[in-house]
Amino acid sequence: MTARPGPPAGPTTPAHSDRTAPAHPGPTTPAPAGRENTEQAVLERVPTGLFVAGRWRDSADGRTFPVADPATGAVLRRVADGTPADGRDALDAAVAAQAAWAATAPRHRADLLHAAYRALVARTEEFALLITCEMGKPLAQSRAEVAYGAEFLRWFAEEAVRIAGRWGVAPDGATRLMTTKQPVGPTLMITPWNFPLAMGTRKLGPALAAGCTAVVKPAPQTPLTMLALADLLAGVGVPPGVVNVVTTTRAAELTSPLIGDPRLRKLTFTGSTAVGRHLVRQSADQLLRVSMELGGNAPYLVFADADLDRAVDGAMLAKLRNMGEACTAANRFLVHESVADEFAERFAARMAAEVVGRGTEPDVTVGPLVDAAARDRVADLVTDARDRGARLVTGGAPVGAVGHFYAPTVLADVPDSARLLHGEIFGPVAPVTTFGTEEEALRRANDTGYGLAAYLFTRDLSRAVRVSERLDVGMVGVNQGLVSNPAAPFGGVKQSGFGREGGPEGIDEYLSVKYVGIAP
Template sequence: MTATQQAVTESAEAAALARVPDQLFIGGSWRDAEGGRRFAVEDPATGTVLRDVADASPPDGLAALDAAVAAQASWAATPPRERSDILRRAFDAVTAQAEEFALLITLEMGKPLAESRAEVAYGAEFLRWFSEEAVRIAGGYQVAPQGATRLLTMKQPVGPCLLVTPWNFPLAMGTRKIGPAVAAGCTMVVKPAPQTPLTMLALAKVFAEAGLPEGVLNVVTTTEAAEVTGPLIADPRLRKLSFTGSTAVGRALVAQSATRLLRVSMELGGNAPFLVFDDADLDAAVEGAVLAKMRNIGEACTAANRFLVHTSVAREFSHRLAERMASLTLGRGTGSGVHVGPLIDAAARERVDTLVQDAVACGGRLLTGGGAVGERGYFYSPTVLADVPADARMLAEEIFGPVAPITSFTEESQALRLANSTDAGLVAYVFTRDLSRALRVCEGLETGMVGLNQGLVSNPAAPFGGVKASGLGREGGPQGIDEYLEVKYVGIQP
């Protein structure tokens, strides 16, 4: 990059960052945190500070809930078409500002610009999808079996919600929750991850400009998540909690919310198996593997975590995948030709390396990568390990990084047993050209989603979610809005 190009890039970055609000968004107003507390947002590619933003305290969180409660009745009474139009205007605005949103995502999260652009397109689609669902909330009417009574069912908004979003998809995980809440007529308090608050603050600005009434959306950025969200979860005015993040934190939140029987949605961790059968198209399987593993630098709950490959093709698949992974270019996400950005922070990189070293110590063969890269930022080389034994930690734990462990199987039943041998059950990937086998395996997998001969399953029009310890409920698709609606039955004497 020339000095002139570097100057232009830095100017664009500075301009994008300057346009992001740096305060809490409560009751339709931007305000400082109590006591003026602030925290820094870091660029994971360089370790430098991008911006500092308001650091909310528990009273700030309660003020946000107060605003959501005050707005709930009038917002629930708003005509569905008005809610739909607001979401559509927000969709149009995010789409129009796609480059700026993509740059923000890359700066604070690290992924390459091409992936950030894909996230913006994906995230915006939830706003369009739920703008269409807002006007299709329907109940039912039927005659009771004995004929003496009429049965009327209606759907009504749950009420004020607490939405907790992760750092790995700072826009899409927000729109996937905010979209259905707005469509259903719920108000909300959103707490984004402290690593990536800028994108959510920019999104709040978009919603304000799209005409969302004051108090419907409140955004509280904080480094003290438990201290701020705890009083909200305990508050009887809160009616729903939606969380995306680790299974460990999700379990703690479910336990915390249980005393109130608070309605919850949990999108938690994964440990996705990637099954390659002996009849698979290896070209497609390798490309699918790179997509399923390296999307978001491997920092995704849907990332392929365990590669289970039939013994007859394991050697060829391993070497072809290693060759593809070794060809990927690391660098700051704003750079040209970059495929792989940094991990989110030093702790994440250290954990990934610990898992790799453990696998090698257990007998896994390192085919490519296997170490940290560079003196600045939190880069880790794309890594492939073959013959990873069953006792390696990375087969039992979510890696959340650019590492592909490969192990083999001989029989279909063994593949299914290995795939299901975890308490996670979010997604699985299957590559085979045998239709009968495909149906058997898809039915036998204990996951909420399956990618059949493809390495990407996320789609706003489809229900996203898992089984077992991977969560409760679904986001997206026709089912997504139901998470924010209560069903009321009315018996009528004609």
């Protein structure tokens, strides 16, 4: 492993919220011809206010909060710190725009999403740099997120014109049965920091395609990307009030009144299971339509007949994508005892060769964790595993004096009592354990309250089908370490939530079925 932390980006300012620094909430424009997408230029073009009813504005009390670079601690920008009153104004705007947006021709909604797709792809470098600055992932991964996030806009542009019902005759012949699908209505979207663009487009794409308006509350660690996306959507012609963005450090104060407002009709959240449970309880009074994409504890099964080259390649992707800060990240490596030592050694050699540093630096493959608390939590989990008898193969320590870096780590002989086997690690740490039989592998893989994703590697097609069917998860990757795809339904079971994002199923989360009985 090579450590290469980069230099600070942008000015540093005190990391506290105040009333004195204006949000400078003006609209942005693409860079003039010939102007480079330098960090400072990109950051300066991002609006930093609240986006409500098609206008940029300061928060009601004038407060702002800093957005920091996790690689350096430098403050990138200050953004408006929204209040409950701002949230109410955003919902007012979404409600006011709902009827007209629902009545908009599906082809027009599709055209707007196609235009947004093209605009986002054209600004790939700008958005990728923005993601790297505020979230930390290497630029290559940020570019991949832009491509992935943009594809949700294109996919749901194509789904917008395929919303259909059915027509039939009742069995007794006395009634004609017609069903239609109509937009659910104004939606509150709470998005996470780990994929600040794609988690937004994965919700906004189907909502806009279905005819729903939205209030988006992005994570306070990474609000800039969502603000830039809102500006882009307005720029391609999405009408005022259809998409509203409220940034805040006061999440509960802002979202609780919205969830309790009878005008809100849907809540969609991506984040931790603990917060998801709380939001579901809050949503019960209004009987909101709810979709929850929550935590994971993905098993990665390597059978004795697996192609180890392919399994190690897949492990690198499943573990180090986003520095392991993904709900789909491989969390437990269950390897057949006959190949476990070889797999661990080869995996560790690859992990040790990774270059750790600021994501803008050349050749860097592993960026920082999002904040100090995340790094410290990962370090604590590794210490706990080692104290319980796990063997350190590589890594196992923070990197550098500046930034929130942690070395890519492989642990072998990890005991079942280790805490990192029972919840999300959310970092570049891979615990390797063994199994002897297929039944044992399945028992251990399913021995968790989570059920989002799983991965399995085998050359035996019958085993691949058999094991896939018995894994208690919503998604399975067979001989591949990446399972997410805009054309496929994303979501889990058990404590990993409910509802699906992506695929033909994704738009149904934003549609209600209406039945009309017609006398002939």
